[in-house]
Every structure is written in structure tokens, then in C-alpha cells.
Amino acid sequence: xxxxxxxxxxxxxxxxxxxxxxxxxxxxxxxxxxxxxxxxxxxxxxxxxxxxxxxxxxxxxxxxxxxxxxxxxxxxxxxxxxxxxxxxxxxxxxxxxxxxxxxxxxxxxxxxxxxxxxxxxxxxxxxxxxxxxxxxxxxxxxxxxxxxxxxxxxxxxxxxxxxxxxxxxxxxxxxxxxxxxxxxxxxxxxxxxxxxxxxxxxxxxxxxxxxxxxxxxxxxxxxxxxxxxxxxxxxxxxxxxxxxxxxxxxxxxxxxxxxxxxxxxxxxxxxxxxxxxxxxxxxxxxxxxxxxxxxxxxxxxxxxxxxxxxxxxxxxxxxxxxxxxxxxxxxxxxxxxxxxxxxxxxxx
Amino acid sequence: xxxxxxxxxxxxxxxxxxxxxxxxxxxxxxxxxxxxxxxxxxxxxxxxxxxxxxxxxxxxxxxxxxxxxxxxxxxxxxxxxxxxxxxxxxxxxxxxxxxxxxxxxxxxxxxxxxxxxxxxxxxxxxxxxxxxxxxxxxxxxxxxxxxxxxxxxxxxxxxxxxxxxxxxxxxxxxxxxxxxxxxxxxxxxxxxxxxxxxxxxxxxxxxxxxxxxxxxxxxxxxxxxxxxxxxxxxxx
Numbered sequence: 001x002x003x004x005x006x007x008x009x010x011x012x013x014x015x016x017x018x019x020x021x022x023x024x025x026x027x028x029x030x031x032x033x034x035x036x037x038x039x040x041x042x043x044x045x046x047x048x049x050x051x052x053x054x055x056x057x058x059x060x061x062x063x064x065x066x067x068x069x070x071x072x073x074x075x076x077x078x079x080x081x082x083x084x085x086x087x088x089x090x091x092x093x094x095x096x097x098x099x100x101x102x103x104x105x106x107x108x109x110x111x112x113x114x115x116x117x118x119x120x121x122x123x124x125x126x127x128x129x130x131x132x133x134x135x136x137x138x139x140x141x142x143x144x145x146x147x148x149x150x151x152x153x154x155x156x157x158x159x160x161x162x163x164x165x166x167x168x169x170x171x172x173x174x175x176x177x178x179x180x181x182x183x184x185x186x187x188x189x190x191x192x193x194x195x196x197x198x199x200x201x202x203x204x205x206x207x208x209x210x211x212x213x214x215x216x217x218x219x220x221x222x223x224x225x226x227x228x229x230x231x232x233x234x235x236x237x238x239x240x241x242x243x244x245x246x247x248x249x250x251x252x253x254x255x256x257x258x259x260x261x262x263x264x265x266x267x268x269x270x271x272x273x274x275x276x277x278x279x280x281x282x283x284x285x286x287x288x289x290x291x292x293x294x295x296x297x298x299x300x301x302x303x304x305x306x307x308x309x310x311x312x313x314x315x316x317x318x319x320x321x322x323x324x325x326x327x328x329x330x331x332x333x334x335x336x337x338x339x340x341x342x343x344x345x346x347x348x
Numbered sequence: 349x350x351x352x353x354x355x356x357x358x359x360x361x362x363x364x365x366x367x368x369x370x371x372x373x374x375x376x377x378x379x380x381x382x383x384x385x386x387x388x389x390x391x392x393x394x395x396x397x398x399x400x401x402x403x404x405x406x407x408x409x410x411x412x413x414x415x416x417x418x419x420x421x422x423x424x425x426x427x428x429x430x431x432x433x434x435x436x437x438x439x440x441x442x443x444x445x446x447x448x449x450x451x452x453x454x455x456x457x458x459x460x461x462x463x464x465x466x467x468x469x470x471x472x473x474x475x476x477x478x479x480x481x482x483x484x485x486x487x488x489x490x491x492x493x494x495x496x497x498x499x500x501x502x503x504x505x506x507x508x509x510x511x512x513x514x515x516x517x518x519x520x521x522x523x524x525x526x527x528x529x530x531x532x533x534x535x536x537x538x539x540x541x542x543x544x545x546x547x548x549x550x551x552x553x554x555x556x557x558x559x560x561x562x563x564x565x566x567x568x569x570x571x572x573x574x575x576x577x578x579x580x581x582x583x584x
Contacts (some may be wrong), residue, residue, distance in 0.1 A: 001386035002461060002576065018461065018559070018575045029390065031464065054482070072391045081392055129464065130390075201430075295386065347465055 005128030007059040011047025028073035035066035064088035066126035088119035111288035156297035157289035171196040177245035178236030179203025238263025352388035356457035357427020366411035383460035448520035459562040474516035477552040483509035512556040
């Protein structure tokens with residue numbers, strides 16, 4: 001069937017594409033209903049990558065945080081009208097077995113598969129009317145979860161992937177650096193799944209950080225954080241400022257502590273390797289998530305309190321009736337410095 | 349119940365192609381009519397489809413329905429000598445199976461770029477108001493000429509719209525409109541909404557889209573081919 005898509009073709013330039021969507025034998029056709037713009041999408045929108053990289057990416061549909069409804073499923077796994085979340089990380093499988101061994105390592109998994117395709121990164125994303133998608137990468141959304149909130153499942157799944165990146169006992173003191181959406185969601189997730197440990201939030205903006213459901217919060221540079229006994233640190237800052245956050249966490253964390261990096265920085269950042277050596281600190285990288293992380297994320301929505309926390313991130317619902325609306329919402333998100341996102345409601 | 353009526357009874361005399369009607373012309377491996385049928389077949393609010401087709405092309409249509417797994421077509425209806433007759437044939441063919449309040453979404457098979465939103469808006473508007481026409485504002489100035497040689501009037505553009513399809517109606521209303529037209533010997537109307545207006549009933553407008561254009565000439569065919577970009581190899 002014919003479908004409209006918006007593809008980024010050069011910085012700040014979307015083109016309208018009409019494409020024939022064909023449903024493969026192991027696929028379903030999904031009508032995209034809601035989506036959200038990620039920082040990575042904004043980098044492609046602005047062209048904030050090196051020219052050569054962009055040359056390999058454009059033209060491409062953006063957005064990897066989206067949900068939709070089933071319009072056709074050749075496998076009969078879903079019913080027409082089922083609401084589903086789309087898992088953007090697609091791993092090539094042969095007879096249901098991954099072709100790369102990392103997929104079976106619990107701490108790593110599908111999101112580190114070198115052959116994986118990721119929507120709106122090295123594959124077309126969900127900024128379009130319909131998508132044909134592998135049913136193995138679709139998960140049904142329970143009826144009691146509003147579509148607007150369900151859009152955050154991708155980010156929630158990323159924080160779950162960050163949590164499983166290191167083995168934890170459940171009673172450690174965890175500090176989160178970063179007062180953005182990812183830090184907030186990680187804080188919400190930890191409050192549910194890391195019940196016996198203390199959760200500390202560290203950020204630059206008090207108006208944001210005090211909204212985190214943390215046990216304690218500190219502003220960056222506040223020396224009183226030194227009295228905390230931090231075992232684990234999550235860096236959720238990203239960009240050039242991530243270096244400062246990483247170094248502060250290196251200074252404060254316990255000997256033998258673990259630091260998990262989640263923020264993306266385009267440039268190299270300088271970190272204090274001497275102190276990493278002195279304190280025997282381990283650094284881990286985490287990004288993206290797998291199908292199982294999405295499944296765990298959906299279970300979190302069974303808790304009303306968790307749904308309430310996530311719903312605070314919805315700044316507004318913006319209807320996308322045409323490509324002009326699509327441009328406008330990207331510009332709105334560029335100027336957005338609040339703790340939250342605009343939710344795109346596709347109406348094409 | 350919402351029923352899509354796809355009109356594929358035309359022969360496409362303005363196209364120049366003589367071996368097949370325009371709706372069966374292949375665009376990147378798929379006939380135009382299949383794109384149109386898919387839009388209705390995959391629309392969750394459409395329950396069934398009636399396809400009105402030239403009698404001699406009925407088998408070809410059946411083959412296409414099988415090949416492209418179009419599942420909602422319940423009625424295959426023989427086309428008439430005119431558009432009006434084709435629609436009336438459809439009304440008669442489905443009459444035993446439908447209720448007065450059921451919605452008919454009548455659409456040209458050669459408008460393959462009809463969107464989900466246009467179909468949805470047609471259905472909701474027809475349910476509420478009984479009759480609905482899909483239009484777009486006229487961006488060009490329309491000139492009225494009675495003899496084709498000189499201007500007789502330049503109507504106010506802000507009051508002018510270009511009619512598209514779907515046109516959607518409650519079954520009872522469109523049936524009554526057609527029967528009244530036949531009784532009045534009005535047999536060659538090109539617009540179902542006109543027949544409803546003749547009854548003194550109102551017709552509500554819903555916004556269409558420039559992309560929802562009708563393939564009537566070779567230029568339109570060229571435009572459609574240009575619009576449908578081949579992206580299959582890079583698509584998921």
C-alpha cells in the first residue's frame with residue numbers, strides 16, 4: 001500500500017516521499033500513531049554530524065521512539081487495531097538464532113550486535129504513515145497504558161538496558177548525573193526495580209533535578225555529595241558536558257565503583273584516567289535496548305505511580321497533519337529546554 | 349457498517365492506451381486499482397468493499413484480488429454505461445446486505461493516493477451529516493466561459509473548491525437520490541453529491557489533498573510515477 005514518509009535529505013530539509021509498503025511473510029504493517037523526537041534525531045535534523053557520515057545517512061526517515069496500530073499482520077500474531085510499540089533495533093536472524101554471539105550475552109545482548117540495524121540511525125525510522133516491520137520487533141501495549149505515555153517505552157527500555165549492564169545486588173547506592181529526560185526516567189525506573197538501594201540525582205538545574213523521584217539530589221559542584229557512599233554512577237549528560245560529569249563521578253565514587261556511560265558526545269571528552277586506575281573503577285558503555293528490555297518496560301507501566309511519573313514528561317501533544325507540522329515540531333523540540341518532550345500525534 | 353465502493357468501470361479514453369483501461373495500468377509492478385483497493389482494504393474502519401468493474405475485465409480484477417490478497421471485497425459489480433449507472437448498480441448489488449444507516453464511501457479507482465485521514469474524515473462526516481464531499485480549495489483562478497472563446501465570468505476564488513472523491517453517504521440517502529434522479533429522467537450525472545442536493549439535502553465538505561488527484565491523462569500517469577519513489581530496497 002502507498003504510504004507517506006518524511007525523509008531528511010539535507011540539514012533542516014525534509015522531503016515528502018510516497019512509497020509502496022509491502023508486507024513480508026514475517027512482518028506486519030503498522031500505522032504510526034504517536035512518536036517523539038530524540039536528541040539523535042535533532043543532530044540529523046541540524047546536520048550536526050560530519051559530512052561523510054551524513055552522506056551515508058541521508059535521505060532517511062527519522063524517529064525511533066514510536067507506537068502504532070496494526071493494520072495487517074501476515075503472521076496472525078496480532079489483531080488488526082492492536083496497539084504496538086516498535087523496537088527500533090533489528091537483529092538479522094537465521095532460523096531464529098542470532099548470527100553474532102554477543103546477542104546471547106546478558107550484559108550485552110542484541111543492542112551490541114554488529115549487524116543490527118537501528119531505525120533512524122542506519123535504517124529508516126518511524127517518521128511516516130505506515131511501516132512494514134518484523135513482528136518479532138513489535139510488542140503489544142496493554143489497554144490501560146495511554147498511547148502518549150507509551151511513546152516513552154523506548155527510553156524506559158534504554159534505562160533498563162543500562163541497569164542490566166552491570167551485575168547489582170539491589171542495595172547499592174546509585175548516583176545519576178544529568179537532569180535531562182534520560183536521567184529522570186532512569187531515576188523513576190531505579191526507584192521501582194532497585195528498591196533496597198539509595199538513589200541520588202545530580203544535576204545542573206535545580207528546577208529540573210528536584211522533580212526527580214530520587215532519595216536525595218545535589219547540584220553539580222556541591223561538595224557535600226562527598227559524604228555519600230556511591231557504589232554506582234550513571235552518566236546521563238551527553239554532549240561536551242559529559243566529561244565534567246564523568247570526572248566528578250570518578251572523584252566521588254567508591255574504590256572499585258562502576259560508572260555506566262549513557263550520554264552521546266560527538267567530540268572526544270577528556271577523563272581522569274589516573275584516578276580510574278588509582279580507584280580501580282570500571283567504565284561501561286550502554287546505548288539502545290533489546291526486545292526483552294521493552295517487555296520489562298511495559299511491565300513497569302502496571303504501577304500507577306510509575307505511569308504518573310512518566311506522564312509528567314509530556315509537554316504537549318502536537319498533531320502532524322502534514323510536512324509543515326513536522327518541520328514545526330522539530331523546531332519546537334530544538335528550542336525545548338524543559339524536562340519533557342513534545343509528543344507527535346500522526347494524522348496523515 | 350462502512351462500505352467502500354470503488355468505481356473501476358471507466359475505459360480511460362483520454363489516456364491513449366488502447367489495450368487496457370487506465371485503472372489496470374501498471375505502476376512499478378502494481379496496477380493503479382490495486383493501490384486504491386489496498387488503501388481501503390487496510391483501513392480499519394472499512395468493513396467491506398464493492399468493486400464496480402467493466403464486465404470484460406472482471407476476471408482480471410479477480411486475479412488481482414487473489415494475487416495482492418485484497419480480502420474485504422464482498423461484491424464485484426458490473427459497471428454501467430455512465431458513472432451514475434455504475435453507482436446505482438453498486439447500490440442495488442449491496443442493498444440486501446446493508447442497513448439504511450450504513451455508510452457508502454464512493455471512490456474513483458484512479459485516485460490511488462487517497463489517504464487514511466481522508467477516508468476516516470469521510471466516514472465520520474457522513475455518519476454525522478448524511479452526505480459528504482471531498483474537496484480542496486481552488487488555488488488557480490477559475491474562468492467561466494459559455495462558448496470557450498471568451499470569458500463570461502470570473503467567480504470569486506475563495507468560494508470555489510475542486511471536487512475529489514471519496515463522496516460518502518448514508519445508504520438510504522444515496523439510494524433515494526439515485527432513484528429520484530431516475531424517476532426524473534436525470535441519467536448522466538457525474539456527481540453523486542449533485543443528486544443529493546437535488547433532493548434538497550445538505551452536503552458537508554471534508555478537506556482532501558492535492559495528492560489525491562485523479563489519473564485521467566498521460567500527464568497524470570507521469571506525475572504518479574514521479575511521486576511513487578522506489579524505496580523498496582532500503583525499506584523495512
